[in-house]
Amino acid sequence: MGQYLPLFRPGQTVTFDVSAAVTGGHPVEVGATDRSVTPAAAASAKVVGIAGHDAAIGDKVTVEVGKPVHLLTASGAIVRGARLEAAGAGKVRTLAAGADIGLALTSAADSASVEVLQN
Secondary structure, three states: OOOOOOOEOOOOEEEEEEOOOEOOOOEEEEOOOOOEEEEOOOOOOOEEEEEOOOEOOOOEEEEEOOOOEEEEEEOOOEOOOOEEEEEEOOEEEEOOOOOOOEEEOOOEOOOOEEEEEEO
């Protein structure tokens, strides 16, 4: 049996690019580019966590995430911000009818790696 560790564990801060200015202590959601964030919209289903400090467009910001971030394999193309489900054979795909297991932090082509914030 192989071993596996997530990219980031629960409680660790994760660094993201800023695609729209954020304020420390405010919720942030998946941004306009891979592994970026922007202020979270009302009732957003793409919330990543809480910004650790103020940051301007183009800066880096640390985000407090409460769940692990995994590097998984895409089954079919995945767009960042998509909710994901298990696809079988150890892969994930865009949510269709299964259980929502996480949020894509990056976009990925079929069989490519995708960063996933676990629910």
